[in-house]
Amino acid sequence: MAGVDCQPKVSHSKRKAEPLAGEECSLKERASKRIKTAPVVAGGEGEEAPAKKMWRLPQEEVDWILAQSNEPVCAEFRELKRANPSLMPSPEEEKDEFTVLLYACARLCYEDEEKFAKFQAWVRCEYASKGFVEVDYDYFGERAEAIRLSNEARDEVFKDWDLSSDSEDDYACKLVKRKVRSFF
Numbered sequence: 001m002a003g004v005d006c007q008p009k010v011s012h013s014k015r016k017a018e019p020l021a022g023e024e025c026s027l028k029e030r031a032s033k034r035i036k037t038a039p040v041v042a043g044g045e046g047e048e049a050p051a052k053k054m055w056r057l058p059q060e061e062v063d064w065i066l067a068q069s070n071e072p073v074c075a076e077f078r079e080l081k082r083a084n085p086s087l088m089p090s091p092e093e094e095k096d097e098f099t100v101l102l103y104a105c106a107r108l109c110y111e112d113e114e115k116f117a118k119f120q121a122w123v124r125c126e127y128a129s130k131g132f133v134e135v136d137y138d139y140f141g142e143r144a145e146a147i148r149l150s151n152e153a154r155d156e157v158f159k160d161w162d163l164s165s166d167s168e169d170d171y172a173c174k175l176v177k178r179k180v181r182s183f184f
Helices: 027-035 059-067 075-083 097-130 137-157 168-183
Strands: 054-056 134-136
Touching: 054 137, 059 097, 075 097, 134 137
Parallel strands: none
Antiparallel strands: 054 134
16 A cells, blocks of 8 residues: 555664665564564653563454455445545535534544554555564553443443343344254
8 A cells, every 4th residue: 555654663762783675684583673672762861661562463353454444334424525525514514513413423434444544554564574463562452442432332322222131132043043943
């Protein structure tokens, strides 16, 4: 993908000499350099922050990230963008709160899709070059926080619904059991 840099970021801290852009180094050498990275200067003189520990992303998650489409799911958002590429409501549309909210949601959706496309390209590049993807521990914390917020929002939306006994899963299980019984 254009505009995606897959080269490792170079910090201006003291490090051993690394190969230049044209020089090759083995996968093992790159991995050991990545693990033994020197601490980076934090803020003030003499202050050094410890290097962030890198963790391998599980293969299932790498596969999931690479399999995702970069197209917003909502057809209404795609149609809105075709009609108005800037996704900014016209002065007449600004009078309707729902339309303004719809445009704001569409813009957020496209911004998130763009961020994910860059992340996906980075994951694809890392996986292609190393055969695995390493992320810092903050990635897992941010993911857990996003899942927590999503669960809270879902619970808030469905708080007035009784999903305990009449859930779709129970209904589907009953249908499958009936089919299995009728088969034998």
